[in-house]
Amino acid sequence: MKNLFLILIAVFLTSCITSAQEDKKDKKEYKITKTENEWKQQLTPQQFYVLREAGTERAFTSPLNANKKTGTYVCAACKTPLYKSEHKFNSGTGWPSFDRAIKGSVELDIDYKIGYARTELKCNTCGGHLGHSFNDGPRETTGERHCINGVALEFVPKDKTK
Template sequence: MKKLILLLFAITFQSCHSQNKETMEPKVKKTDAEWKAQLSETEYEVLRKKGTERAYTGEYWDHFEKGTYVCAACEAQLFESDTKFESHCGWPSFDKAIEGSVKYNEDISFGMVRTEVVCANCDGHLGHIFDDGPKETTGQRFCTNSVSIKFIPKK
């Protein structure tokens, strides 16, 4: 039994540490000065400094057109409009991200334990994920800052 447990531990440890480094590192890398030159002050504060826009103030919290939401910093596709739902929280909410488009980080700021969601392409802060989304789909809620995304309408 001990050998089996040790074998399972070794396999788990190896698989966690043998991931392709390219998938863990952002593809788009810029200096702080380059990000400041590209982004508005508010975009920079949210996307690069992990800020949060005030509830019910963002452009997309009540936006429900058909299309795709992309990262405001690098334009990587993040969410399809058919995964957006009305959560009554004041921020755009999605129940699923496009596969491989986001990464998850532990966030222990402000005395809370949450899971931060960042763009997998540029590490831009998007928001947080919670387990209070629609039970009939994924049960997840990607609580996203409007300023961290842009909408591309479906043609």
């Protein structure tokens, strides 16, 4: 009985060590990394809450939700181009919505923060939380809806893009 107990403890400890090592190994390294304090100095409190703590801004509060100008939406933290205005649509949800991202700019991750799996969208350059992806977008295009926190974006009009 004593040997069985020792074996069970050894198996448990080994599984804990393995899980911790896998978590560190699977953690993505981003091109732009900063300390929490550096991000706090650069971002507004609302931007920090959304981009670095995966928060959500209140619906219908972002002026970008109603923006109809031609241009590019970039990450508010690192200025990476993320979305083009021609892929923006009015979803009626209260957040800027796009049917696709600029190729390679947005990372898809799984988030369980509210008790079930959702597809989280992150900036592929700095790892900033942008919002979530849903499969209820325009059927005539991709069928996707990238529901993005406006505070995570900055808009660059077409005449000011490179």
